[in-house]
Every structure is written in C-alpha cells, then in structure tokens.
Amino acid sequence: MLSLDKVLSAVAMAQGADPAAPAQPAVSTASLTAGDWWRGALEKSSVLLTEYGFRVAGALVFLIGAWMVSAWLVRMMVRGLTKAHVDVTLAKFLANVARWGLLVLVGIACLGIFGVPATSFVTVLGTVGLAVGLAVQGSLSHLAAGIMLMIFRPFRVGDAVVVAGQAGVVDEIELFSTRLDTGDNRRVIIPNGQIFGAIIVNVTHHEVRKVEVNVGVGYSAGVDATRATLLRAASGVKELAEGRPVDAVIQNLSASSVDWTVSVWAKNAHFGAVRQQLVQRIKEELENAEIDIPYPQMVVHTPAFAGRVSNGDPARNGH
Secondary structure: OOHHHHHHHHHHHHHHOOOOOOOOOOOOOHHHHHHHHHHHHHHHHHHHHHHHHHHHHHHHHHHHHHHHHHHHHHHHHHHHHOOOOOOOHHHHHHHHHHHHHHHHHHHHHHHHHOOOOOHOOOOOHHHHHHHHHOOOOOHHHHHHHHHHHHHHHHOOOOOOEEEEOOOEEEEEOOEEEEEOOOOOOOOEEEOOOOOOOOOOOOOOOOEEEEEEEEEEEEOOOOOOOHHHHHHHHHHHOOHHHHHOOOOOEEEEEEEEEEEEEEEEEEHHHHHHHHHHHHHHHHHHHHOOOOOOOOOOOOOOOOHHHHHHHOOOOHHHHOO
C-alpha cells in the first residue's frame, strides 16, 4: 500500500516540480485583493489630486480675487460716475450690474478650468435659464421693475417717498428691491415690483413744500380779527420760503367752532421746524388776542325742565 508521501511526490513529479524542494506556503486570495484595492485607491487619489487639485485651488483663488475686484469696481464706478455728475441712484445701479456681470463671466471661466467648454455651458445655461425663468417669474418681474425705475426715475437716492404703504428716505435702488430708511431709523426693503406697480408719492421732489395747520376758534370771534391774528402769527415764523404767500382761510363751520386753515411755504430741509413754529405762534397769538379755541361741546335745550325749575320745582334740588 502506497504512503501519502509517495503519492504527493509522484504528483509533483508529474507537474514538473522538484519533490525535494521545500513546500511553498499558500497565498491568501483575500489578502491579495485587499492590498490591490488599497494600492489602486492610493494611485487613483494621487492622479486626481495631481490633475484636479491645482485646478480647484486655482479656481478658488480666481473666485476670491474676482469677488474682491468686483467690490473695488463698484466703489470706483460710483465714485467716477458721481464725479461725472451722474445721478447717484443711476451710478449705484450701473455699478451693481457691472459687478454681477463680472462675477458671471468669472464663473464661466472657472468652469473652463475644469474642461467644460464655454459653448456647451452657454447652451445648457440657456435651457436651464428658460426653466428657471418660468419658476421665478416673480423675481424677474422685480428685476424688470428695477430697470423701469432706473429709466423713468420717479425718485432718487435721498428722496423722501411713500411707496407700497411705507414712508421713508430712499437709501438705494437695487436690481430686485429698494431700501428705505424710516423716520424712526428702521430699514425697510421693498420688492421693486410692488413699487412700480403701485402709487408712488415723492414727498421731496419739489424744493419747496406747503405747510398747513388747522385750528378752530369760537363763534364769538370776528372773522376779520381772527384772520389778522392768524396772518400775524404765520408771518412771524422764521425760515419761510421767499416769494411764497402766507394765507389764512375759513374751511368749515363745525358744530362748536369756526375752522381755519393757516398755510405757509418752506423748503424741504426746514419743513418740520417751520410747522412746529407755526403751531406755537398760532396758539400764542390767539391767546394774546383773547380769541377762544373751543373744545367740542353740545348744548341741550329742555323747555319742559326749564319751566319746572323757574316755578320752584324741588326737582332742581334733586328731591
């Protein structure tokens, strides 16, 4: 009977192996597979890092530099256009358009760094732009309204306006919105579509404004004496606009007073101060002239009750 060693030797000789050579240890297929995977991953990572790492770093530097240059461009354009006597509202608007146009071009150039052709990008951008445009119709309407505000210019930066139910001073007109600063120092941002499609009140469009104060006097005061007193009060107000009339007219005969309107004219910068002076002087002059400023009151006539009181009815004493 053959032993196991003799059988293995015969098999080895049949395969061309030396039976006297020491046996080779078996190689693990799993260990070879794991090693090859890690080696391949490292090689691929090094290739990607070599190929795209510098591109990514260059694109980031390019974007950061473009952002800084665009901010500098806005400041330089606003300064240059202002020196060229271009309205500050239009100067800021054009500077913002130039800035975003520059950033879009830089974005396209960065895609070119990664091998994306500009023509293909423009084609894709046109298709995507159509889809996005249908989805953001409201935003595009605000953009169109901003352009119309720049063309027709119903107000400028620094004007006091009432738009979309908000009152304030225009700080800036942007592509999609307009910023207002209110009298109590609040910042209000209004979409341009709501402004251009509604009523716009430009309070400071004209250099001179009319200041009106309403006041009621008693029926016992004479009309001519009251008018002279009110005109004297209005004429004594400081910082009135030159060449503009001072007037006092009767507006209404109300239940308890004769209602007058006193009007003067003042420049926009002095409007609030002039109105305060006018109110104060009207009160002082009416008091000096002993003209009553009545409060609302009602006179009730009861003939039956008056007859009982005159006859000595105890009801007048509360009995």
